[in-house]
Amino acid sequence: MSPNLVLIVVVGVLFAAGVYLLLERSLTRVLVGVILIGNGVNTLFLVASGPAGRAPIVGLNDVDDMSDPLPQALVLTAIVITLGVTAFLLAMAYRAWQLNGNDEVQDDVEDASIRRRADRDEVSSSYDDSAGGTMDEEGADDPSAEGEPAGVGPEGER
Amino acid sequence: MDASALVPLPVVLPLFGAGLALALGRSARAQRVVSVVVLTLVVGIAAVLLARADADGPQVMHVGGWPAPIGISLVADRLSALMLLVSVVVALCVMLYSLSQGLVEYGPDTPLSIYHPTFLILVAGVSNAFLSGDLFNLYVGFEILLAASYVLLTLGGTADRIRAGSTYVVVSLASSIVFLTALALVYAATGTVSLAQLAVRLDELPSGVALMLQLMLLTAFAIKAAVFPLSAWLPDSYPTAPAPVTAVFAGLLTKVGVYAIIRTQTLLFPDSPLSDLLLWAALLTMVIGILGAVAQDDLKRMLSFTLVSHIGYMVFGVALASDDGLSGAIYYVVHHIVIQTNLFLVAGLIERRGGSTSLERLGGLARLSPVLALLFFVPAMNLAGIPPFSGFLGKLGLMQAGVDNGSWLAYALVAGSVVTSLLTLYAMAKAWNRAFWQPPLPETDEEAEAVASGATTDLHGKPVRTDTRRVSGKVAKVAMRAGMAGPAAVLLVVGVALTVFAGPLFGLTDRAAADLRERTPYIEAVLPGGAP
Numbered sequence: 001m002s003p004n005l006v007l008i009v010v011v012g013v014l015f016a017a018g019v020y021l022l023l024e025r026s027l028t029r030v031l032v033g034v035i036l037i038g039n040g041v042n043t044l045f046l047v048a049s050g051p052a053g054r055a056p057i058v059g060l061n062d063v064d065d066m067s068d069p070l071p072q073a074l075v076l077t078a079i080v081i082t083l084g085v086t087a088f089l090l091a092m093a094y095r096a097w098q099l100n101g102n103d104e105v106q107d108d109v110e111d112a113s114i115r116r117r118a119d120r121d122e123v124s125s126s127y128d129d130s131a132g133g134t135m136d137e138e139g140a141d142d143p144s145a146e147g148e149p150a151g152v153g154p155e156g157e158r
Numbered sequence: 159m160d161a162s163a164l165v166p167l168p169v170v171l172p173l174f175g176a177g178l179a180l181a182l183g184r185s186a187r188a189q190r191v192v193s194v195v196v197l198t199l200v201v202g203i204a205a206v207l208l209a210r211a212d213a214d215g216p217q218v219m220h221v222g223g224w225p226a227p228i229g230i231s232l233v234a235d236r237l238s239a240l241m242l243l244v245s246v247v248v249a250l251c252v253m254l255y256s257l258s259q260g261l262v263e264y265g266p267d268t269p270l271s272i273y274h275p276t277f278l279i280l281v282a283g284v285s286n287a288f289l290s291g292d293l294f295n296l297y298v299g300f301e302i303l304l305a306a307s308y309v310l311l312t313l314g315g316t317a318d319r320i321r322a323g324s325t326y327v328v329v330s331l332a333s334s335i336v337f338l339t340a341l342a343l344v345y346a347a348t349g350t351v352s353l354a355q356l357a358v359r360l361d362e363l364p365s366g367v368a369l370m371l372q373l374m375l376l377t378a379f380a381i382k383a384a385v386f387p388l389s390a391w392l393p394d395s396y397p398t399a400p401a402p403v404t405a406v407f408a409g410l411l412t413k414v415g416v417y418a419i420i421r422t423q424t425l426l427f428p429d430s431p432l433s434d435l436l437l438w439a440a441l442l443t444m445v446i447g448i449l450g451a452v453a454q455d456d457l458k459r460m461l462s463f464t465l466v467s468h469i470g471y472m473v474f475g476v477a478l479a480s481d482d483g484l485s486g487a488i489y490y491v492v493h494h495i496v497i498q499t500n501l502f503l504v505a506g507l508i509e510r511r512g513g514s515t516s517l518e519r520l521g522g523l524a525r526l527s528p529v530l531a532l533l534f535f536v537p538a539m540n541l542a543g544i545p546p547f548s549g550f551l552g553k554l555g556l557m558q559a560g561v562d563n564g565s566w567l568a569y570a571l572v573a574g575s576v577v578t579s580l581l582t583l584y585a586m587a588k589a590w591n592r593a594f595w596q597p598p599l600p601e602t603d604e605e606a607e608a609v610a611s612g613a614t615t616d617l618h619g620k621p622v623r624t625d626t627r628r629v630s631g632k633v634a635k636v637a638m639r640a641g642m643a644g645p646a647a648v649l650l651v652v653g654v655a656l657t658v659f660a661g662p663l664f665g666l667t668d669r670a671a672a673d674l675r676e677r678t679p680y681i682e683a684v685l686p687g688g689a690p
Contacts, residue, residue, distance in 0.1 A: 022332065027324055034331050041338045048346035071345060074294055078338060081301045088308055094325060099317045108394045110459075119670065144635065157279045 007047045014040030027093035027103040031086065038082040043077070045071040161210035165219035165232045168200050168207075168242055168285035180207030183271035189430065190257055193274045197250040197281065204246050208239035212666060216673075216683035218291070220362040226422045227355050231291035231684055236670035237488060238288045241417055244492050245288070247436035247652065248499045250572040255503055255645040256402035261449065262538065272309065280306035280406070282504055286599050287635050291684055293344060293351040296418060298485060299652045304330050309438030310403045318398045326395035333381035340374035343498035351466075354684035356659055357425050357677055372427045376419065376436075383415025385473055386443035389466045393450060396465075397458035397515075399508025404458065409499030410467050412674055413491055416472045420487065423476055424674040439569050444571075451585045455591065457505050458513040464541060465498055467578055474571050478563050486555030489664060491542075493548040493656055500537040507533065507642060508593060517589060522598025533593050533646050538590065542583035548656035553579060555664070 014036050015032075021033030051066035054060075093103040105114075117123070175196035182188040211217055216235035221231070234242070256273070268314045283303025290296045308330070312323035330598075345351055348359040360368050377388070384392040392412070396404050423430060426585055430436075447467025454460040472494070475487025505515055511527055512520045524531040543549040551576060560572040658662060 022328070027328075030328055034335070037335050041335065041342055044339065044342040045345070070351075071342075074287065074341070074345070074351075077298065079296070081298075082162065084305060085301075086307070086310075089331075090309075092312060092320060095312075095315045096320050096678045099320060105324045108325075110394065148321075156305065 003047055004051075007043055011040050011047065014043065025060045025104045027089065027096060027105060030105070031089045031093060032087065035082065035086060038078070042075045042078055045075045160208060161214070162219045163215050164203050164207055165289060166221065167203050167233050168229075169232070169289065170244065171200055171203075171283050172194050172278040172282035172285065173392055176275040176282065179274040179278060180271075182276075186271070189271070189274040192251075192279060193253055194257070196278060197246065197253055200246045200281070200285070201243070201250055204239065204243040206234075207234045208243050210234075211236050211239040213671070216677055218683050227685070228354050230295055230354070231354075232289045232295075233291040233353075233684060234289055235680055235683070236666065236673055237417075239487065240412070240492065242285055242288045244495050245284055245370045245410050245413070246281065248495055248649070249284075249406060251645040251649050251652075252406045252409070252503065253277060254285070254403045254498065255405070255506070255642055256400075258642045258644075259400075259402060259506070260415060261341075263635060270406070273313065276306045276309045277406070279303075280310065280410075284410050284414055291353055293353060293356065294573065297341060297544050300337065300414070300418075301334060303411065303414065307407060311399050311407070312401065313400060322395040322398040323444060325391055329381065329391040330393075333378050335593065336374060337378035340371060340378060343374065344371055349663045352684070353421070353425055354681045356377070357681055360426050366426065366461065366589065372422075372430065375422050376432065378441070379415050379418040379422070381415075382464075383419060383473075384443075384460060384466050385439050385470055386446055386466075387439070389447065389469070390442065392466055393459055393462040396462045397456065401502060404462075405502035405506065408462070408502050409495045412465065412469055413495050416476075416487075416491055419473070420476050420484070420491075423479070423616060424484065425677060425680060428479075428675070428677065430479065433477050433479055436473055437571055439566075440470045440473035440477055441571050441574045442470075443467065444574050448578045448581040448585070452581055452588075453594075454585075455517045457508060457517060457520075457589055458502070460517075460589060461498070461505060464550050464582055464585065467582070468494055468498070468541070470578070471553065471556055471575060474575065475559065478559050478568065479560055479675075481668065481671050481675055482555065482559035482562060483653060484674055485558050485664065485667040486552060488667040488670055489548075489555060489660075490552035492554045492663070492667075493645065493653070495652045496649055497537050497541050497549065498658060500502060500653060501534075501644060503539065503642075503646040504530070504534045504648065507646060510642075512593065517592040520593035521596040522594075524594035524674065526598070529643060533628065533643065533650060534594070535590065536650050537653055538586040539583075540657075542586050543579045544583070548653060548660060549602060551657065551660050551664075660669060 018033045018035075018037030018040060021029045021036065024033070026031060049068040049071035051067070054062075054064040056064045056069035096103045165426050173190050179189045184194065193359065207217060211234050216233055217239075218234075219232045221230045221232060256277075280303050283299050283301070283306055285299075287296055287299030308327050311326055312319045331665060341351065344356065348356060349364055350356055350359060360371070363371075378615045381388045381391075396407055399407065423436075444467050447463055447465075447470065451460045451463035451467060454463060468490075471490050472487045475483045475485075475490060477483075508520065508523065508529055509515045511530055514520060514525055540547040540549045545555045557572045557575060560568040560575075
């Protein structure tokens with residue numbers, strides 16, 4: 001079986017463009033990326049199904065001439081799923097725009113708080129606690145229980 | 159034989175219930191009745207399936223009467239039935255918890271009528287993933303549960319949840335795309351997506367092709383299971399959701415990923431060349447996850463990091479690819495579903511009782527509410543693996559399997575799991591000391607500061623989710639309701655039961671692991687006439 005070169009090139013282009021868009025920060029572009037890759041995968045299923053044949057209906061065509069119906073069924077399912085997810089992503093991008101005035105994927109809470117602390121030149125709250133040992137009860141309790149972890153605590157924060 | 163007719167019900171009943179609940183959207187009471195009745199029925203069915211699968215071997219249902227390689231088959235063997243039973247029990251507890259949590263917690267802007275149908279669809283997706291006998295149906299199961307989880311995670315559409323949700327949705331989509339691509343390639347290489355048939359045909363493939371397929375499937379499942387290099391999305395997205403949603407996600411979603419890894423690794427790629435890679439991934443997941451937990455001072459985020467970290471134990475067991483390793487991994491999955499869900503439910507109780515989940519702002523809870531202290535203490539110690547509990551037994555089983563393996567990497571993992579266990583204990587002790595034993599913080603300036611910081615951060619739409627909650631902290635600080643503490647207590651009892659009945663349970667997981675390693679019980683049950 002020789003695969004269809006045109007289809008393979010199409011798959012490659014769709015994937016490349018889709019991945020590029022998926023890495024963007026704007027949800028709308030991510031959405032377009034998802035749609036492109038989704039169609040790329042659907043085309044890949046067509047490549048996987050082998051050479052095109054006649055309609056796979058028993059009694060109408062000879063079994064040997066039929067194209068493989070299973071990948072087409074799978075693609076149909078995949079298309080429906082992509083449709084649902086697209087609708088959801090659209091709604092979410094719209095909601096993000098309502099709330100923030102843009103639809104960009106925002107930073108992690110942790111990233112944001114670390115950046116805030118760095119701007120103010122503060123140390124983290126958990127650092128004070130385990131290294132300073134000012135609180136009598138905790139400071140005495142934790143290191144004696146495990147020894148090693150108390151040293152790792154502030155380490156993990158960095 | 160009759161039990162096989164029950165196999166599709168754990169998928170069909172919740173879907174039917176979801177439709178009914180949606181139609182009854184105007185009556186909250188009717189929705190509650192539908193959800194609880196459906197989930198209770200499914201618990202019963204799952205228990206019957208487990209009993210039958212254990213006694214008579216895998217229960218197979220060919221949907222529509224089409225035999226295996228052509229039609230879709232649903233299979234309940236020991237592993238799937240066990241996973242199914244534990245998941246549905248946990249889902250039922252979470253549902254009961256969320257019922258009594260009620261409207262007050264979410265506020266009027268949350269479309270609650272959507273909660274019950276979505277929750278049931280989530281359960282249907284999880285059941286479908288556990289029961290599916292072909293790879294594409296597994297994908298559909300994943301998509302059902304993911305679509306439901308998108309809705310649940312962004313419930314109410316507040317700024318924080320949209321922020322967390324967008325990361326979660328994009329990452330999940332990426333994993334789905336990788337999975338679907340892998341499916342297309344699997345079909346191109348073998349001409350089938352039925353797991354039983356794949357088990358036979360993949361053996362005949364050139365090793366390079368099989369390796370590439372295995373890598374793609376592993377990548378897709380590792381994102382869903384939050385295995386280390388692909389785990390960064392989880393601690394960021396889970397904690398913003400309402401407590402019961404986080405609890406059910408933590409209990410079920412990552413475990414479906416782990417289940418998929420167990421199933422494909424044992425059935426499709428038995429002599430895996432990737433064991434070492436998996437072992438490394440397990441080690442890094444454990445250690446880096448727990449270091450993240452140690453650094454956190456918010457209870458929900460800390461629990462999310464321990465969730466990531468303990469996924470490493472399960473991957474460890476799978477990667478060992480021995481009977482004992484798999485058995486330990488399955489036991490650990492069961493233990494972890496129960497305990498992690500329990501802890502997140504208790505975190506929700508703490509949030510209500512103490513007005514926050516930030517350890518900075520909690521204190522004196524042990525005196526304020528001894529019951530809550532007990533509810534937190536037992537599962538926390540269980541998670542850390544203190545000797546009498548199931549966490550200890552699961553870890554012990556895995557470590558023994560690691561020592562039996564004998565390679566230096568396995569020994570490194572045994573050491574890593576000891577360190578992880580200790581650090582989990584440290585993180586849990588930190589949470590315990592701060593939230594429960596530390597003297598209560600002065601109320602007044604506390605509140606004022608919270609209001610002030612809430613106001614300043616809101617201007618920029620900064621994602622300080624606890625602050626918005628804390629502004630209304632006075633309202634949220636209410637006495638614990640028995641209806642909410644009850645389900646958490648039930649899970650605590652289930653967790654303790656895992657310890658008490660560890661002997662029979664380990665017997666069951668041993669048999670399940672032996673089945674998985676042997677492969678023939680599964681293949682012969684699905685393809686009685688032998689693989690074409």
